[in-house]
Structure formats: structure tokens, C-alpha cells
Amino acid sequence: MKHAAITGIGAYLPERRLTNADLETMVDTSDEWIRTRTGIGERRLAAEGEATSDLAAAAGVAAIADAGLTVDDIDFLVVGTSSPDHVFPSTASLVQAKLGLTCAGVDVMAACTSFVFALHHATVTIEAGRASTVLVIGADALTRHVDFTDRRTCVLFGDGAGAVVLQAADEPGIMGIDLGSDGTGADVLTIPAGGSAMPCTPERVAEGLHHVRMVGSEVFKFAVRAIPETTERALAASGLTSDDVTWLVPHQANQRILDTVADRLGIAHERVVSHIEWVGNTSSASIPLAVHDLYTSGNLRPGDVLALVGFGAGLTWGAAIVRWTKGPVR
Ligand SMILES: CC(C)(COP(=O)(O)OP(=O)(O)OC[C@H]1O[C@@H](n2cnc3c(N)ncnc32)[C@H](O)[C@@H]1OP(=O)(O)O)[C@@H](O)C(=O)NCCC(=O)NCCS
Structure with missing residues (x-):
């Protein structure tokens, strides 16, 4: 049996910052409350028109480059997300087109555990010999689903994406x-x-x-x-x-x-x-x-x-x- 190991990693954060001071002007909260109860000081917000697939694609490009590979080397794509661009098509399909991949892609949805589930999906695919180089992305734009008048939730979430390239290996990277x-x-x-x-x-x-x-x-x-x-x-x-x-x-x-x-x-x-x-x-x-x-x-x-x-x-x-x-x- 083949093993799977991480050979590339990439990240993308949208530019727009939302600080605790900004939130103090939006809801009845304080920097002190947010920092003491959560540890959060600021978060990033996807730009107008920037969707989860855009965040995911940017992280994916970075991970492929970090692995020293090109899009042609990727033979399977798994995107973990719970804020897909649409109910369907899958965000993986949109990422696949944005990156110019030719392989199959699928979404895995387990809310904030999605990346770990996606990593599992990619690992077993490699171990079964069904793929040798898999791009695994965790991406979310949950601020699109947050009520910015609800102080109990709006202070918590931010948008971003991270990705790894997983490749077949002789020794187990993913244990x-x-x-x-x-x-x-x-x-x-x-x-x-x-x-x-x-x-x-x-x-x-x-x-x-x-x-x-x-x-x-x-x-x-x-x-x-x-x-x-x-x-x-x-x-x-x-x-x-x-x-x-x-x-x-x-x-x-x-x-x-x-x-x-x-x-x-x-x-x-x-x-x-x-x-x-x-x-x-x-x-x-x-x-x-x-x-x-x-x-x-x-x-x-x-x-x-x-x-x-x-x-x-x-x-x-x-x-x-x-x-x-x-x-x-x-
Ligand atoms: C959400 C969370 C930070 C709330 O912290 P907490 O210490 O449990 O606070 P409580 O919900 O008991 O609320 C305490 C008080 O703070 C208030 N409060 C809630 N959000 C507030 C905010 N942003 N600013 C100021 N006060 C706030 C509440 O209304 C409540 O007031 P009350 O006592 O007058 O009713 C905390 O429960 C948490 O992090 N839970 C896990 C959430 C999580 O991990 N979610 C993602 C999973 S993937």
C-alpha cells in the first residue's frame, strides 16, 4: 500500500480587516469582552464579489507552487467547505475551472471539521492507488452567513483558505x-x-x-x-x-x-x-x-x-x- 505525505502548503486571506473596534460601532460589544472570552482581535472579510471558490483557488495555486508542481500534476481535488458558492455546482467544480485542473473534484462538508474529513478522503484515495497527487483545500466565507446585528456570533468568524498538496510516498506522512x-x-x-x-x-x-x-x-x-x-x-x-x-x-x-x-x-x-x-x-x-x-x-x-x-x-x-x-x- 502507498502512503500519503504533505509536499506543498499554501494560504490565502482576503485583504479587508474587521477589527474589534469596528465591531464596537456595529453591535453592543467591546474589544475587552471579545479578547477575554475568545482571544480574537481581528478577522478578514471576503471582498464584494469574492466567493469561497476564489479564496480556495488562491490557496490552491500557492500550495501547488510550494510543492514545485504544476496544475497538470494534480489528479484529484477535494475541497472542504461549509459555505459553498452555490447549493450546486460544487465549489470543487468552480475551483477546478479557475485553476485549469483537468482532474475530478469533490466537496466534503463537515462544517469546521471539513478539512480533516477532506484530508482523510484524499489520504485513502492515495492509499488505494486511485490518485497520486491530490490538492486538498479548506476554504470558507462564513461571514456571508453571519448576522452582523447578532453580537453572539458576528464577533467570531472570519474568511480565508488554506491548502495542501498530498502525494504518494514510501513513508507515511499522514498517520x-x-x-x-x-x-x-x-x-x-x-x-x-x-x-x-x-x-x-x-x-x-x-x-x-x-x-x-x-x-x-x-x-x-x-x-x-x-x-x-x-x-x-x-x-x-x-x-x-x-x-x-x-x-x-x-x-x-x-x-x-x-x-x-x-x-x-x-x-x-x-x-x-x-x-x-x-x-x-x-x-x-x-x-x-x-x-x-x-x-x-x-x-x-x-x-x-x-x-x-x-x-x-x-x-x-x-x-x-x-x-x-x-x-x-x-
Ligand atoms: C460564544 C462564546 C464566546 C460565548 O462566551 P461565553 O463565555 O459562553 O458567554 P455566554 O454565551 O455565556 O454569554 C455571557 C454574556 O455575554 C453576552 N455576550 C455574548 N456575546 C457578546 C459580545 N460579543 N459582546 C458582549 N457581550 C456578549 C451574552 O449576551 C451574555 O450576557 P447575559 O449574561 O447578560 O445574558 C463561547 O461560548 C464560545 O466560544 N463557544 C464555542 C463557540 C464555537 O466554538 N463555535 C464555533 C464552533 S466551530
Whole structure:
């Protein structure tokens, strides 16, 4: 059986910044509240006319270049997103056209866990010998679905995209993966209207049912339980323990969640990658963006073990243990 390893990584953040000071002029909130409760200082917003596929394509181009490849080398595309450009066609189809890829592409949707699910999809495709070079993108423009009069949610999210190139390899770069779903928690975090269950009508839009709805405290409790559990399972599947983790890269939703799970796993806080202060919760993009930060900072070295851990609506969760095999920044 072939293994899969990361050979390229790229990122894209839209230029427009929305600071906590900006939000203070929009809703009844404060920089102090947002920083203390979430760790977020600012976030990026997709420009007018800039869609999730644009963010994804920009990150994809960067990842392909970083791998030293061209679009002709990519033989499968997986896009993790929960804010697709349209109900259909898939965002992967649009990214494929924007990049000039000739391979098949598919969307994977597991809310903020989408990147980990997409990585799993790409890994098993390579391991099965069905592809040798897969572009995996996590991209979201969730601010398009946020009610900017609802202070409970509008301070949290930002837009962005991150991508990796996964290639067949002799040694495993992607080691153990653990995934999970529990649909009994579906109501805790949802965009109720806009799908087949509740098509958008003027009445539903007036009620704001097309916006993100979240019971924040329930999501918090779920996250601090699910992240350590899924990480431990993925580590066990890799024959490792938390002592072997060089970098814990959790989905960036709340700094307090990151601190709590680090303590529960017995991982020192300086080993936990956090960029939430600068970009907020970028959903499917947050994990590859955080790995990209680590990579470009020069702190990621061949042989390092990363635990990439997601959680989100569904409810969904998942962890992928990665042995970094790639050289320094090109
Ligand atoms: C959303 C979250 C930051 C809220 O923090 P919290 O400490 O749980 O705060 P609460 O929801 O208990 O609200 C406390 C108070 O702050 C208020 N509040 C909420 N948002 C506020 C804001 N942006 N500014 C000021 N006050 C705010 C609430 O109205 C509440 O006021 P009340 O006590 O008068 O009713 C936190 O629950 C969280 O991060 N949950 C996880 C969310 C998440 O990860 N989502 C993404 C999953 S992928």
C-alpha cells in the first residue's frame, strides 16, 4: 500500500480587516469582552464579489507552487467547505475551472471539521492507488452567513483558505486519522434555512433563519470534550502518545478552548499553534492556515509530529496525525 505525505502548503486571506473596534460601532460589544472570552482581535472579510471558490483557488495555486508542481500534476481535488458558492455546482467544480485542473473534484462538508474529513478522503484515495497527487483545500466565507446585528456570533468568524498538496510516498506522512459525527447535536450550531428542509422565503429571511445560529456554551462543552478524545484515538492509531506531539493544531474557534484542551492532553501551551487573534474562526480554513503560519515562521522541521484536530457543526470532530516530511519554505 502507498502512503500519503504533505509536499506543498499554501494560504490565502482576503485583504479587508474587521477589527474589534469596528465591531464596537456595529453591535453592543467591546474589544475587552471579545479578547477575554475568545482571544480574537481581528478577522478578514471576503471582498464584494469574492466567493469561497476564489479564496480556495488562491490557496490552491500557492500550495501547488510550494510543492514545485504544476496544475497538470494534480489528479484529484477535494475541497472542504461549509459555505459553498452555490447549493450546486460544487465549489470543487468552480475551483477546478479557475485553476485549469483537468482532474475530478469533490466537496466534503463537515462544517469546521471539513478539512480533516477532506484530508482523510484524499489520504485513502492515495492509499488505494486511485490518485497520486491530490490538492486538498479548506476554504470558507462564513461571514456571508453571519448576522452582523447578532453580537453572539458576528464577533467570531472570519474568511480565508488554506491548502495542501498530498502525494504518494514510501513513508507515511499522514498517520492515524480519527473521525466522528453525532447528528443528535445538529441543532446546537446550524444555518437553518436555505436547504431542502427549509427553503428561504421572505418570512424566513425576515426571521434571520438564513444566518448562523449557535448555542455557544454547548459548543464549548462539546469542543473541550471531543478534541482530547479524538486526538487520543488518532494518536493511538498512529502508535503514539501526546508526549510525541511536537505541535498541536486545533481548529481555531476560541483561545479558551485551545488552552483547556492543551491542559487536558498534557501538552505545553507553547506547543499549541494559535493564530486566532489575527483571523478569528475561519472554519474549514483554520487548520491549514495555522499549519501554514507555523511553516512560514520556520518553526516546523522535518520529523515533527503534528496533531491536526477539528470540531464543528454536525456535530462533527476529527484528528489527523501528520509526520512532517517536507523541507523548508521555498
Ligand atoms: C460564544 C462564546 C464566546 C460565548 O462566551 P461565553 O463565555 O459562553 O458567554 P455566554 O454565551 O455565556 O454569554 C455571557 C454574556 O455575554 C453576552 N455576550 C455574548 N456575546 C457578546 C459580545 N460579543 N459582546 C458582549 N457581550 C456578549 C451574552 O449576551 C451574555 O450576557 P447575559 O449574561 O447578560 O445574558 C463561547 O461560548 C464560545 O466560544 N463557544 C464555542 C463557540 C464555537 O466554538 N463555535 C464555533 C464552533 S466551530
